[in-house]
Amino acid sequence: MKRQALGLLACLRATLLRELQIAASSPGKIVNPLMFFVIASALFPLSGRLDLAVLGSIAPGILWVTALLAVMLSMEGLFRSDFDDGTLEQLLLSSQPLYFHLLVKVLGHWLVTGLPLVVIAPLLGLLLNLPAAGYQPLILGLLLGTPTLSLVAAIGTALTVGLARSGLLLAVLVLPLSIPVLVFGAGVVDTALNGLPVAGLFSLLGALLLLAASLAPLAIAASLRISVQ
Amino acid sequence: MLQWLYKLGSPRHFYEMTTGFLPWLAGTTFLLLGIGLVWGLGFAPPDYQMGDNFRIIYIHVPTATGAIWIYAMMATMAAMHLVWNLKVADMVAKSCGIVGTSFCAIALFTGAFWGKPTWGTYWIWDAKLTSFLILLFVYVGVMALRSAFDSETSASKAASVLTLVGVVNLPIIYYAAVWWNTLHQGPSVLGDRDASANPPEIWIPAFFSGFGLIGLLFLIVILHTRNEILYRERRAQWVQELLDGERAHA
Numbered sequence: 159m160k161r162q163a164l165g166l167l168a169c170l171r172a173t174l175l176r177e178l179q180i181a182a183s184s185p186g187k188i189v190n191p192l193m194f195f196v197i198a199s200a201l202f203p204l205s206g207r208l209d210l211a212v213l214g215s216i217a218p219g220i221l222w223v224t225a226l227l228a229v230m231l232s233m234e235g236l237f238r239s240d241f242d243d244g245t246l247e248q249l250l251l252s253s254q255p256l257y258f259h260l261l262v263k264v265l266g267h268w269l270v271t272g273l274p275l276v277v278i279a280p281l282l283g284l285l286l287n288l289p290a291a292g293y294q295p296l297i298l299g300l301l302l303g304t305p306t307l308s309l310v311a312a313i314g315t316a317l318t319v320g321l322a323r324s325g326l327l328l329a330v331l332v333l334p335l336s337i338p339v340l341v342f343g344a345g346v347v348d349t350a351l352n353g354l355p356v357a358g359l360f361s362l363l364g365a366l367l368l369l370a371a372s373l374a375p376l377a378i379a380a381s382l383r384i385s386v387q
Numbered sequence: 388m389l390q391w392l393y394k395l396g397s398p399r400h401f402y403e404m405t406t407g408f409l410p411w412l413a414g415t416t417f418l419l420l421g422i423g424l425v426w427g428l429g430f431a432p433p434d435y436q437m438g439d440n441f442r443i444i445y446i447h448v449p450t451a452t453g454a455i456w457i458y459a460m461m462a463t464m465a466a467m468h469l470v471w472n473l474k475v476a477d478m479v480a481k482s483c484g485i486v487g488t489s490f491c492a493i494a495l496f497t498g499a500f501w502g503k504p505t506w507g508t509y510w511i512w513d514a515k516l517t518s519f520l521i522l523l524f525v526y527v528g529v530m531a532l533r534s535a536f537d538s539e540t541s542a543s544k545a546a547s548v549l550t551l552v553g554v555v556n557l558p559i560i561y562y563a564a565v566w567w568n569t570l571h572q573g574p575s576v577l578g579d580r581d582a583s584a585n586p587p588e589i590w591i592p593a594f595f596s597g598f599g600l601i602g603l604l605f606l607i608v609i610l611h612t613r614n615e616i617l618y619r620e621r622r623a624q625w626v627q628e629l630l631d632g633e634r635a636h637a
Contacts, residue, residue, distance in 0.1 A: 313552055317545050321535050330531050331549060334524035335556050338563040345567060366559070377552050380469075384544040 169254045170262045177266025191232035191271045192278060198224040199282045210287050217286035218347035221296065222303075222340050225275050229304055230332050232271040233311040236263070237319045237382065246319075247386055256382075260375040264312050265305070272304035288347075295350040302363040303343040309374035310335050316381035339366055396473045398616040399625050405609050412609070416602030423596025431592050443501040445593055449600035451494035454522060457487035457604065461529075462554045465547035475612070477543040478619070480550065481533065482611035486604055488526040495519055514568040518561045525553045539619065 164172065181187045202220045203213055240246040249259065279300055280293050288296065314332040318324035346359045394400040427445035434441035461483035467476040498516065499509040510516065529549050536542035620626050 313548075317532060317549060318535070320541065324535075327531055327535050330524075331528045334521050334528060334560070335552065337521055338556070338559045341563040341567040369555075369559075373555060377548060380548050381545065384541055384548065387538075387541060 181270035420599030427592035
Protein backbone atom coordinates (compact mmCIF):
# COMPACT_ATOMS: atom_id res chain seq x y z
CA MET A 159 0.00 0.00 0.00
CA LYS A 160 1.33 3.35 -0.96
CA ARG A 161 1.19 6.00 1.72
CA GLN A 162 -0.20 9.26 0.63
CA ALA A 163 1.98 12.32 1.12
CA LEU A 164 0.68 14.77 3.67
CA GLY A 165 -0.48 18.15 2.51
CA LEU A 166 1.19 21.24 3.90
CA LEU A 167 -1.62 22.13 6.28
CA ALA A 168 -1.95 18.60 7.61
CA CYS A 169 1.79 18.54 8.10
CA LEU A 170 1.77 21.81 10.02
CA ARG A 171 -1.08 20.58 12.20
CA ALA A 172 0.88 17.43 12.95
CA THR A 173 3.90 19.53 13.90
CA LEU A 174 1.84 21.67 16.25
CA LEU A 175 0.16 18.65 17.83
CA ARG A 176 3.49 16.91 18.27
CA GLU A 177 4.93 19.93 20.03
CA LEU A 178 1.94 20.08 22.37
CA GLN A 179 2.00 16.34 23.04
CA ILE A 180 5.68 16.42 23.92
CA ALA A 181 4.97 19.23 26.37
CA ALA A 182 2.00 17.34 27.83
CA SER A 183 4.15 14.26 28.41
CA SER A 184 6.75 16.22 30.37
CA PRO A 185 5.01 18.87 32.48
CA GLY A 186 8.37 20.24 33.59
CA LYS A 187 8.63 21.88 30.20
CA ILE A 188 5.64 24.04 31.08
CA VAL A 189 6.19 24.41 34.80
CA ASN A 190 9.90 25.20 34.94
CA PRO A 191 9.92 28.46 32.92
CA LEU A 192 6.89 29.53 34.91
CA MET A 193 8.58 28.81 38.23
CA PHE A 194 11.69 30.60 37.05
CA PHE A 195 9.58 33.62 36.14
CA VAL A 196 7.91 33.66 39.58
CA ILE A 197 11.05 33.05 41.63
CA ALA A 198 13.28 35.45 39.71
CA SER A 199 10.68 38.24 39.96
CA ALA A 200 10.31 37.58 43.68
CA LEU A 201 14.05 38.04 44.19
CA PHE A 202 13.95 41.74 43.33
CA PRO A 203 11.86 42.95 46.28
CA LEU A 204 14.04 40.79 48.57
CA SER A 205 17.24 42.34 47.29
CA GLY A 206 16.78 45.55 49.24
CA ARG A 207 14.47 47.47 51.46
CA LEU A 208 12.46 48.92 48.61
CA ASP A 209 9.86 51.61 48.93
CA LEU A 210 6.52 50.23 47.64
CA ALA A 211 6.11 53.13 45.22
CA VAL A 212 9.62 52.58 43.88
CA LEU A 213 8.90 48.87 43.52
CA GLY A 214 5.72 49.63 41.59
CA SER A 215 7.59 51.93 39.23
CA ILE A 216 10.30 49.37 38.41
CA ALA A 217 7.84 46.45 38.28
CA PRO A 218 7.35 46.65 34.46
CA GLY A 219 11.10 46.39 33.95
CA ILE A 220 11.47 43.51 36.42
CA LEU A 221 8.61 41.55 34.86
CA TRP A 222 9.85 42.08 31.33
CA VAL A 223 13.46 41.18 32.09
CA THR A 224 12.50 38.01 33.95
CA ALA A 225 10.00 37.06 31.24
CA LEU A 226 12.75 37.55 28.65
CA LEU A 227 15.12 35.32 30.62
CA ALA A 228 12.42 32.69 31.16
CA VAL A 229 11.63 32.55 27.44
CA MET A 230 15.31 32.34 26.56
CA LEU A 231 16.08 29.58 29.06
CA SER A 232 13.03 27.58 27.98
CA MET A 233 14.18 27.67 24.35
CA GLU A 234 17.32 25.69 25.02
CA GLY A 235 15.46 22.42 24.61
CA LEU A 236 13.61 23.41 21.43
CA PHE A 237 15.76 21.47 18.96
CA ARG A 238 17.85 19.43 21.40
CA SER A 239 16.01 16.11 21.38
CA ASP A 240 15.25 16.36 17.66
CA PHE A 241 18.95 16.93 17.10
CA ASP A 242 19.98 14.02 19.30
CA ASP A 243 17.67 11.41 17.77
CA GLY A 244 18.06 12.46 14.14
CA THR A 245 14.57 13.88 13.67
CA LEU A 246 16.12 17.18 12.72
CA GLU A 247 18.00 15.64 9.80
CA GLN A 248 14.80 14.07 8.49
CA LEU A 249 13.14 17.43 8.82
CA LEU A 250 15.82 19.16 6.76
CA LEU A 251 15.50 16.47 4.10
CA SER A 252 11.71 16.67 4.05
CA SER A 253 9.91 17.93 0.98
CA GLN A 254 7.73 20.22 3.09
CA PRO A 255 8.85 23.85 3.32
CA LEU A 256 11.09 24.26 6.34
CA TYR A 257 10.04 27.87 6.76
CA PHE A 258 6.44 27.12 7.78
CA HIS A 259 7.45 24.10 9.76
CA LEU A 260 9.81 26.15 11.93
CA LEU A 261 7.26 28.92 12.32
CA VAL A 262 4.69 26.44 13.60
CA LYS A 263 7.22 24.68 15.80
CA VAL A 264 8.15 27.95 17.50
CA LEU A 265 4.45 28.79 17.80
CA GLY A 266 3.82 25.44 19.49
CA HIS A 267 6.71 26.03 21.83
CA TRP A 268 5.45 29.51 22.63
CA LEU A 269 1.98 28.13 23.42
CA VAL A 270 3.42 25.92 26.15
CA THR A 271 6.16 28.21 27.48
CA GLY A 272 5.36 31.81 26.53
CA LEU A 273 1.61 31.90 26.94
CA PRO A 274 1.66 30.65 30.59
CA LEU A 275 4.02 33.52 31.40
CA VAL A 276 1.50 35.99 30.01
CA VAL A 277 -1.25 34.39 32.08
CA ILE A 278 0.64 34.50 35.36
CA ALA A 279 2.20 37.94 34.84
CA PRO A 280 -0.72 39.90 36.43
CA LEU A 281 -0.32 37.85 39.60
CA LEU A 282 3.32 38.85 39.78
CA GLY A 283 2.24 42.41 39.08
CA LEU A 284 0.29 42.25 42.33
CA LEU A 285 3.36 40.99 44.19
CA LEU A 286 5.43 43.83 42.80
CA ASN A 287 2.82 46.49 43.55
CA LEU A 288 2.20 47.34 39.90
CA PRO A 289 -0.36 50.19 39.73
CA ALA A 290 -3.79 49.30 38.33
CA ALA A 291 -3.27 51.14 35.06
CA GLY A 292 -0.37 48.85 34.20
CA TYR A 293 -2.08 45.47 33.97
CA GLN A 294 -3.76 45.71 30.60
CA PRO A 295 -0.67 47.04 28.79
CA LEU A 296 1.47 44.45 30.58
CA ILE A 297 -0.66 41.52 29.42
CA LEU A 298 -1.18 42.79 25.88
CA GLY A 299 2.48 43.75 25.60
CA LEU A 300 3.65 40.33 26.74
CA LEU A 301 1.17 38.72 24.35
CA LEU A 302 2.74 40.60 21.43
CA GLY A 303 6.32 40.54 22.70
CA THR A 304 6.98 37.03 23.98
CA PRO A 305 6.43 35.36 20.56
CA THR A 306 9.03 37.75 19.15
CA LEU A 307 11.39 36.77 21.95
CA SER A 308 10.74 33.08 21.21
CA LEU A 309 11.55 33.60 17.53
CA VAL A 310 14.75 35.52 18.24
CA ALA A 311 15.84 33.02 20.88
CA ALA A 312 15.13 30.18 18.43
CA ILE A 313 17.83 31.59 16.12
CA GLY A 314 20.32 31.37 18.96
CA THR A 315 19.12 27.87 19.87
CA ALA A 316 19.47 26.70 16.28
CA LEU A 317 23.01 28.10 16.10
CA THR A 318 24.11 26.39 19.30
CA VAL A 319 22.20 23.10 19.15
CA GLY A 320 25.28 21.20 18.00
CA LEU A 321 27.36 22.40 20.93
CA ALA A 322 27.63 20.47 24.18
CA ARG A 323 27.13 23.29 26.70
CA SER A 324 25.25 26.15 25.17
CA GLY A 325 23.37 27.81 28.04
CA LEU A 326 25.59 30.82 28.70
CA LEU A 327 26.55 31.21 25.07
CA LEU A 328 22.87 31.32 24.16
CA ALA A 329 22.41 34.19 26.60
CA VAL A 330 25.36 36.11 25.15
CA LEU A 331 23.94 35.70 21.63
CA VAL A 332 20.28 36.28 22.30
CA LEU A 333 20.09 38.94 25.00
CA PRO A 334 21.53 41.84 22.95
CA LEU A 335 19.16 41.01 20.09
CA SER A 336 16.16 41.00 22.44
CA ILE A 337 16.73 44.53 23.66
CA PRO A 338 14.24 46.27 21.30
CA VAL A 339 11.38 44.05 22.50
CA LEU A 340 12.35 44.71 26.09
CA VAL A 341 12.53 48.47 25.54
CA PHE A 342 9.17 48.72 23.80
CA GLY A 343 7.45 46.10 25.97
CA ALA A 344 8.45 47.60 29.32
CA GLY A 345 7.96 51.02 27.71
CA VAL A 346 4.30 50.30 26.99
CA VAL A 347 3.59 49.67 30.67
CA ASP A 348 5.68 52.62 31.77
CA THR A 349 3.96 54.94 29.30
CA ALA A 350 0.54 53.77 30.42
CA LEU A 351 1.48 54.39 34.06
CA ASN A 352 2.36 57.95 33.11
CA GLY A 353 -1.05 58.33 31.50
CA LEU A 354 0.27 58.72 27.96
CA PRO A 355 -1.18 57.05 24.83
CA VAL A 356 0.28 53.62 24.11
CA ALA A 357 -1.22 52.72 20.71
CA GLY A 358 1.97 53.63 18.83
CA LEU A 359 4.09 51.42 21.04
CA PHE A 360 1.74 48.49 20.57
CA SER A 361 2.06 49.00 16.84
CA LEU A 362 5.84 48.89 17.19
CA LEU A 363 5.66 45.66 19.19
CA GLY A 364 3.35 44.25 16.51
CA ALA A 365 5.75 45.37 13.79
CA LEU A 366 8.64 43.64 15.58
CA LEU A 367 6.56 40.47 15.81
CA LEU A 368 5.75 40.55 12.08
CA LEU A 369 9.37 41.24 11.22
CA ALA A 370 10.57 38.39 13.43
CA ALA A 371 7.91 36.01 12.11
CA SER A 372 8.86 36.74 8.51
CA LEU A 373 12.66 36.75 8.83
CA ALA A 374 13.56 34.60 11.85
CA PRO A 375 12.48 31.27 10.26
CA LEU A 376 14.95 31.93 7.44
CA ALA A 377 17.77 32.48 9.93
CA ILE A 378 16.68 29.48 12.00
CA ALA A 379 16.64 27.28 8.90
CA ALA A 380 20.09 28.46 7.82
CA SER A 381 21.42 27.89 11.34
CA LEU A 382 19.97 24.39 11.57
CA ARG A 383 21.57 23.44 8.27
CA ILE A 384 24.90 24.56 9.70
CA SER A 385 24.41 22.71 12.97
CA VAL A 386 23.42 19.46 11.26
CA GLN A 387 26.51 18.54 9.31
CA MET B 388 37.34 43.70 -12.37
CA LEU B 389 35.37 40.51 -11.77
CA GLN B 390 38.41 38.42 -12.42
CA TRP B 391 40.37 40.58 -10.02
CA LEU B 392 37.73 40.02 -7.36
CA TYR B 393 37.70 36.33 -8.10
CA LYS B 394 41.44 36.17 -7.68
CA LEU B 395 41.24 38.09 -4.42
CA GLY B 396 38.84 35.42 -3.23
CA SER B 397 41.52 32.77 -3.36
CA PRO B 398 43.59 32.72 -0.16
CA ARG B 399 46.86 32.35 -1.98
CA HIS B 400 46.24 35.31 -4.28
CA PHE B 401 45.03 37.44 -1.43
CA TYR B 402 48.25 36.67 0.42
CA GLU B 403 50.49 37.36 -2.54
CA MET B 404 48.70 40.51 -3.64
CA THR B 405 48.78 42.06 -0.18
CA THR B 406 52.47 41.29 0.26
CA GLY B 407 53.52 44.04 -2.09
CA PHE B 408 50.84 46.44 -0.94
CA LEU B 409 51.42 46.16 2.80
CA PRO B 410 54.55 48.33 3.21
CA TRP B 411 52.81 51.20 1.38
CA LEU B 412 49.71 50.91 3.51
CA ALA B 413 51.74 50.67 6.70
CA GLY B 414 53.89 53.66 5.71
CA THR B 415 50.93 55.87 4.84
CA THR B 416 49.06 54.82 7.97
CA PHE B 417 51.87 55.63 10.37
CA LEU B 418 52.65 58.89 8.56
CA LEU B 419 49.02 60.05 8.81
CA LEU B 420 48.64 58.83 12.37
CA GLY B 421 51.95 60.42 13.37
CA ILE B 422 51.06 63.80 11.87
CA GLY B 423 47.52 63.70 13.24
CA LEU B 424 48.44 62.67 16.75
CA VAL B 425 51.52 64.86 17.19
CA TRP B 426 49.71 67.87 15.76
CA GLY B 427 46.44 67.14 17.51
CA LEU B 428 47.82 66.21 20.91
CA GLY B 429 50.80 68.52 20.93
CA PHE B 430 50.16 71.66 18.86
CA ALA B 431 46.47 72.21 18.20
CA PRO B 432 45.11 75.09 20.32
CA PRO B 433 43.06 74.13 23.38
CA ASP B 434 39.30 74.30 23.03
CA TYR B 435 37.71 77.45 24.43
CA GLN B 436 35.30 75.45 26.59
CA MET B 437 36.86 72.05 27.21
CA GLY B 438 40.51 73.07 27.33
CA ASP B 439 42.85 70.19 26.65
CA ASN B 440 40.21 67.54 27.28
CA PHE B 441 38.87 67.85 23.77
CA ARG B 442 42.05 66.22 22.41
CA ILE B 443 40.44 62.81 23.05
CA ILE B 444 38.44 63.59 19.89
CA TYR B 445 41.43 62.60 17.76
CA ILE B 446 41.06 59.00 18.96
CA HIS B 447 37.45 58.86 20.04
CA VAL B 448 35.62 59.94 16.89
CA PRO B 449 37.58 57.83 14.37
CA THR B 450 37.35 54.68 16.50
CA ALA B 451 33.63 55.18 17.07
CA THR B 452 32.92 55.76 13.38
CA GLY B 453 35.23 52.87 12.53
CA ALA B 454 33.41 50.51 14.89
CA ILE B 455 30.18 51.02 12.95
CA TRP B 456 31.70 50.71 9.50
CA ILE B 457 33.71 47.62 10.41
CA TYR B 458 30.43 45.94 11.30
CA ALA B 459 29.10 46.82 7.86
CA MET B 460 32.25 45.39 6.30
CA MET B 461 32.02 42.26 8.45
CA ALA B 462 28.38 41.79 7.40
CA THR B 463 29.24 42.19 3.70
CA MET B 464 31.98 39.59 4.10
CA ALA B 465 29.61 37.29 6.00
CA ALA B 466 27.06 37.53 3.16
CA MET B 467 29.76 36.82 0.57
CA HIS B 468 30.91 33.85 2.61
CA LEU B 469 27.40 32.42 2.88
CA VAL B 470 26.43 33.04 -0.75
CA TRP B 471 29.62 32.21 -2.64
CA ASN B 472 31.38 30.20 0.03
CA LEU B 473 34.43 32.46 -0.22
CA LYS B 474 36.95 31.40 2.39
CA VAL B 475 38.86 34.65 2.32
CA ALA B 476 35.66 36.59 2.99
CA ASP B 477 35.21 34.67 6.21
CA MET B 478 38.80 35.22 7.27
CA VAL B 479 38.37 38.94 6.67
CA ALA B 480 35.10 38.84 8.63
CA LYS B 481 36.87 37.17 11.54
CA SER B 482 39.57 39.86 11.50
CA CYS B 483 36.89 42.54 11.28
CA GLY B 484 35.27 41.09 14.38
CA ILE B 485 38.46 41.41 16.38
CA VAL B 486 39.27 44.93 15.19
CA GLY B 487 35.64 46.03 15.52
CA THR B 488 35.42 44.82 19.10
CA SER B 489 38.61 46.67 20.03
CA PHE B 490 37.55 49.87 18.25
CA CYS B 491 34.17 49.74 19.92
CA ALA B 492 35.75 49.21 23.33
CA ILE B 493 38.28 52.01 22.73
CA ALA B 494 35.47 54.36 21.67
CA LEU B 495 33.52 53.54 24.82
CA PHE B 496 36.51 53.98 27.15
CA THR B 497 37.78 57.18 25.56
CA GLY B 498 34.21 58.44 25.63
CA ALA B 499 34.00 57.70 29.34
CA PHE B 500 37.24 59.52 30.06
CA TRP B 501 36.06 62.43 27.96
CA GLY B 502 32.68 62.43 29.67
CA LYS B 503 34.09 62.65 33.19
CA PRO B 504 35.73 66.10 32.90
CA THR B 505 33.19 67.61 30.46
CA TRP B 506 29.84 66.11 31.48
CA GLY B 507 30.81 65.28 35.06
CA THR B 508 30.14 61.56 34.68
CA TYR B 509 31.81 58.54 33.12
CA TRP B 510 28.59 57.11 31.86
CA ILE B 511 25.04 58.20 31.14
CA TRP B 512 22.32 56.11 29.53
CA ASP B 513 22.22 58.29 26.47
CA ALA B 514 20.93 56.74 23.23
CA LYS B 515 24.30 56.96 21.51
CA LEU B 516 26.22 55.49 24.41
CA THR B 517 23.67 52.75 24.95
CA SER B 518 23.61 51.68 21.32
CA PHE B 519 27.41 51.55 21.27
CA LEU B 520 27.39 49.35 24.35
CA ILE B 521 24.95 47.02 22.62
CA LEU B 522 27.05 47.07 19.45
CA LEU B 523 29.93 45.87 21.62
CA PHE B 524 27.70 43.09 23.00
CA VAL B 525 26.80 41.99 19.47
CA TYR B 526 30.47 41.96 18.44
CA VAL B 527 31.31 39.89 21.52
CA GLY B 528 28.43 37.51 20.73
CA VAL B 529 29.74 36.88 17.22
CA MET B 530 33.25 36.22 18.53
CA ALA B 531 31.95 33.97 21.32
CA LEU B 532 29.90 31.92 18.86
CA ARG B 533 32.84 31.54 16.53
CA SER B 534 35.13 30.32 19.28
CA ALA B 535 32.55 27.82 20.57
CA PHE B 536 32.79 25.53 17.54
CA ASP B 537 35.51 22.95 17.03
CA SER B 538 35.01 22.76 13.29
CA GLU B 539 36.25 25.75 11.33
CA THR B 540 33.51 25.39 8.69
CA SER B 541 30.63 25.36 11.16
CA ALA B 542 32.18 28.22 13.13
CA SER B 543 32.49 30.43 10.07
CA LYS B 544 28.98 29.70 8.78
CA ALA B 545 27.36 30.17 12.18
CA ALA B 546 29.23 33.42 12.81
CA SER B 547 28.16 34.65 9.36
CA VAL B 548 24.49 33.96 10.07
CA LEU B 549 24.67 35.71 13.43
CA THR B 550 26.43 38.69 11.86
CA LEU B 551 23.62 39.06 9.35
CA VAL B 552 20.95 38.71 12.03
CA GLY B 553 22.79 41.50 13.83
CA VAL B 554 22.61 43.73 10.75
CA VAL B 555 18.82 43.51 10.73
CA ASN B 556 18.71 44.08 14.46
CA LEU B 557 21.21 46.90 14.96
CA PRO B 558 19.11 49.70 13.39
CA ILE B 559 16.12 48.57 15.44
CA ILE B 560 18.26 48.55 18.57
CA TYR B 561 19.45 52.05 17.75
CA TYR B 562 15.91 53.39 17.33
CA ALA B 563 14.76 51.55 20.44
CA ALA B 564 17.56 53.22 22.37
CA VAL B 565 16.65 56.65 20.98
CA TRP B 566 12.99 56.16 21.82
CA TRP B 567 13.71 54.73 25.28
CA ASN B 568 16.04 57.58 26.04
CA THR B 569 13.60 60.29 25.07
CA LEU B 570 11.01 58.71 27.34
CA HIS B 571 13.18 58.52 30.42
CA GLN B 572 15.21 61.67 30.26
CA GLY B 573 15.58 64.76 28.18
CA PRO B 574 17.80 64.29 25.15
CA SER B 575 21.28 65.32 26.09
CA VAL B 576 22.36 68.37 24.14
CA LEU B 577 25.91 67.81 25.35
CA GLY B 578 27.20 66.99 21.92
CA ASP B 579 25.48 69.88 20.19
CA ARG B 580 27.97 72.58 19.45
CA ASP B 581 28.36 74.83 16.50
CA ALA B 582 30.63 73.03 14.08
CA SER B 583 31.76 76.23 12.43
CA ALA B 584 33.13 77.40 15.77
CA ASN B 585 36.03 75.00 15.42
CA PRO B 586 39.06 76.57 13.77
CA PRO B 587 40.98 74.63 11.10
CA GLU B 588 43.86 74.12 13.53
CA ILE B 589 41.54 71.80 15.40
CA TRP B 590 39.89 69.87 12.62
CA ILE B 591 42.79 69.43 10.21
CA PRO B 592 44.70 67.17 12.64
CA ALA B 593 41.43 65.28 13.18
CA PHE B 594 41.38 64.68 9.44
CA PHE B 595 44.89 63.21 9.60
CA SER B 596 44.26 61.04 12.64
CA GLY B 597 40.91 59.93 11.21
CA PHE B 598 42.41 58.66 7.98
CA GLY B 599 45.36 57.30 9.93
CA LEU B 600 43.06 55.20 12.08
CA ILE B 601 41.14 54.00 9.02
CA GLY B 602 44.49 52.97 7.57
CA LEU B 603 45.38 51.23 10.83
CA LEU B 604 42.06 49.41 10.72
CA PHE B 605 42.71 48.04 7.25
CA LEU B 606 46.31 47.28 8.17
CA ILE B 607 45.28 45.15 11.16
CA VAL B 608 42.50 43.44 9.21
CA ILE B 609 44.86 42.55 6.38
CA LEU B 610 47.66 41.40 8.69
CA HIS B 611 45.28 39.27 10.71
CA THR B 612 43.73 37.83 7.57
CA ARG B 613 47.20 36.92 6.28
CA ASN B 614 47.92 35.09 9.53
CA GLU B 615 44.60 33.33 9.28
CA ILE B 616 45.36 32.30 5.69
CA LEU B 617 48.73 30.86 6.67
CA TYR B 618 47.16 29.01 9.58
CA ARG B 619 44.20 27.55 7.69
CA GLU B 620 46.25 26.69 4.61
CA ARG B 621 49.20 25.39 6.60
CA ARG B 622 49.07 22.07 4.81
CA ALA B 623 48.98 23.59 1.33
CA GLN B 624 51.95 23.30 -0.95
CA TRP B 625 52.46 27.02 -1.42
CA VAL B 626 52.55 27.74 2.31
CA GLN B 627 55.13 25.01 2.80
CA GLU B 628 57.24 26.50 0.02
CA LEU B 629 56.87 29.95 1.52
CA LEU B 630 58.00 28.68 4.90
CA ASP B 631 60.92 26.78 3.36
CA GLY B 632 61.94 29.98 1.60
CA GLU B 633 61.83 31.92 4.86
CA ARG B 634 63.86 29.26 6.62
CA ALA B 635 66.47 29.28 3.85
CA HIS B 636 66.55 33.07 4.11
CA ALA B 637 67.13 32.90 7.83
